[in-house]
Amino acid sequence: MTVWDRPEPPNPPVPLDREQVIAASIALADEGGLEAVSLRKVAARLNAGPMRLYGYISTKDELFDLMADEVYAEILPGERPDDWREALRILAHRTRQAALRHEWLADLLGGRPTLGPNGFAVTEAKLAALDGLADIDTVLRAVETVSAYCTGAIRREIANLRAERATGLSKRDWQRASGPHVTKMLATGRFPALTKALHDGTEVDAETSFATGLDWVLDAVAAKLTRPPA
Incomplete structure (x- = not known):
């Protein structure tokens, strides 16, 4: 039971x-x-x-399941948009926001499916957003793909926040402290692609990075969606 x-x-x-x-x-x-x-x-x-x-x-695992399901209630939006992209986008951003409020949630994302009522409701909302746009296997893979991106991006962001607290160094402080070593490594000429990225790439904040990556994933999902024959 x-x-x-x-x-x-x-x-x-x-x-x-x-x-x-x-x-x-x-x-x-x-x-x-x-x-x-x-x-x-x-x-x-x-x-x-x-x-x-x-x-x-x-067990403690049961307790974690109950805790996660309670926070899943914060992810559910009040209304579901008709547009599938917007529906999945809202759920993704609300998941990130919930994890920023409760950082421990990042440690539970991507594990066993939550069996609580709020977890069921979140999964239902994801599947319902794509209902009728493709066969069920395509819908399942699409939802898994978006969820995998969100889990990875959220865990990376939370890990960086924890590292800042553990070291007492902000991202900028860490970059300054690591600068001499990075400069020395790049000067070897062994990492031309990385050198170009660091010198010419545009640095963005975590929210912008999350939103951009999410849009690219949704673009890939859109390319796979085909309306089934009537």
Whole structure:
């Protein structure tokens, strides 16, 4: 039986429910990442004994599933646009924004499909955006492709943010500190393409980079979509 099918304990001795457990877990993760979440720490935040939580969850993985599904509710837009590109674009950007609010979500993206109601709703919205535009296998591959891009781009962005905090160096500070080594490596002449990219390429912010890459992926999806015969 999954955590979604398991009923909550009846008549708890003190007020406690699964929503409180999820909220406390998300607060801990927002403060210190997934490594800051344990049944003991969640119980302490709720002023409850750790064994009390086992009536609501059995494992830490179940807890992570509940936490992720709660945040998936933030991804769902109020209305779905009729245009499939805009629908997928909105979902992608809302996923990135949710991950920036809850950085630990990046560690859970791309893993097992979430089986909670909000996770189902997000997947439904992605598939519904392309419904009728191609055969089901093409739709599935298209959704997988867009999701894979979003997962990779979001994880890279979050990793950079974590590196900045860990080192105390902003991206600009890190570039300055690494400059002498990079200059020495490029001077060997072994990396002409990289030299051209660093000297002539335009640096953009993370949001612009995400949006540009997403548009290119959606262009590729558009090229594969063919309306099935009536």
